[in-house]
Amino acid sequence: MAEQPDPxxxxxxxxxxxxxLKALPERELLxxxxxxxxxxxxxxxxxxxxxxxxxxxxxEVQKDFHHNRPRTRAKLTRAGRRAFEDYVAFLRGIIxxx
Amino acid sequence: MSLTPAEAQTALKDIEKTESRTAASQHxxxxxxxxxxxxxxxxxxxxxxxxxxxxxxxxxxxxxGGAIGSMILGSRQARTFGRANGDGWRYxxxxxxxxxxxxxxxxxxxxxxxxxxxxxxxLIIGIFYAFIGLWTKGWRMxxxxxxxxxxxxxxxxxxxxxxxxxxxxxxxxxxxxxGLWLRSA
Numbered sequence: 446m447a448e449q450p451d452p453x454x455x456x457x458x459x460x461x462x463x464x465x466l467k468a469l470p471e472r473e474l475l476x477x478x479x480x481x482x483x484x485x486x487x488x489x490x491x492x493x494x495x496x497x498x499x500x501x502x503x504x505e506v507q508k509d510f511h512h513n514r515p516r517t518r519a520k521l522t523r524a525g526r527r528a529f530e531d532y533v534a535f536l537r538g539i540i541x542x543x
Numbered sequence: 544m545s546l547t548p549a550e551a552q553t554a555l556k557d558i559e560k561t562e563s564r565t566a567a568s569q570h571x572x573x574x575x576x577x578x579x580x581x582x583x584x585x586x587x588x589x590x591x592x593x594x595x596x597x598x599x600x601x602x603x604x605x606x607x608g609g610a611i612g613s614m615i616l617g618s619r620q621a622r623t624f625g626r627a628n629g630d631g632w633r634y635x636x637x638x639x640x641x642x643x644x645x646x647x648x649x650x651x652x653x654x655x656x657x658x659x660x661x662x663x664x665x666l667i668i669g670i671f672y673a674f675i676g677l678w679t680k681g682w683r684m685x686x687x688x689x690x691x692x693x694x695x696x697x698x699x700x701x702x703x704x705x706x707x708x709x710x711x712x713x714x715x716x717x718x719x720x721x722g723l724w725l726r727s728a
Binding site: 461465467470474483484518520533536540541 | 552561562566
């Protein structure tokens with residue numbers, strides 16, 4: 446188990462983004478507007494955190510048009526899923542759960 | 544960077560809360576168009592049978608149309624949500640099982656009057672929705688299922704002469720309103 450929490454995930458908004466995406470089946474995508482509602486972040490703040498997670502290779506962002514309107518969606522990558530699981534294991538280790 | 548056990552516990556609770564909210568919201572938004580479509584089917588079906596009982600064959604047409612519509616919606620929703628679209632056989636299987644069950648039930652319970660036959664289908668759908676709400680992350684289906692069972696029973700006993708109108712408005716309309724409620728999740 447890691448001795449320190451993953452600094453990319455260890456931030457309240459990024460943790461909420463990762464938790465929300467982890468709740469989805471592996472190939473499923475979540476829209477930016479839904480992530481905004483679920484994380485409680487402002488649009489600019491959310492965009493910055495999404496960029497950090499994307500640069501770390503933890504999430505994949507897809508942009509397209511849906512019903513003639515631009516749409517941004519995100520999903521966890523395999524590396525992101527693994528990093529999140531490690532992060533949860535780290536937290537459980539602190540409270541003595543395995 | 545170090546965390547106390549209390550902070551770790553709080554973080555784990557936040558994770559669990561966000562995961563539950565996300566799963567419930569996705570489930571509701573995925574299901575919403577199905578409820579709206581079936582609500583429209585019910586409004587048309589019950590309205591036609593209330594005003595022109597001789598056209599009761601309309602139900603067979605509407606149910607086949609609804610089954611095809613469900614498959615199309617399933618495929619569209621799978622694309623929208625980025626899910627694998629391998630559920631076609633589940634729709635076909637579900638309608639097959641429902642048809643088999645209803646045929647068996649109506650054969651065993653007959654003779655049934657018109658209102659009894661009209662009440663059976665909403666009651667079955669109601670219990671189905673309630674179980675989805677109880678056993679999956681889609682908790683919003685539970686109040687919808689309970690409301691459907693309650694309103695069907697209420698209309699059956701309180702308004703027997705207007706039961707099909709009641710089911711068109713409250714049953715079909717209720718599904719449409721329920722679908723809109725799910726869509727807002």
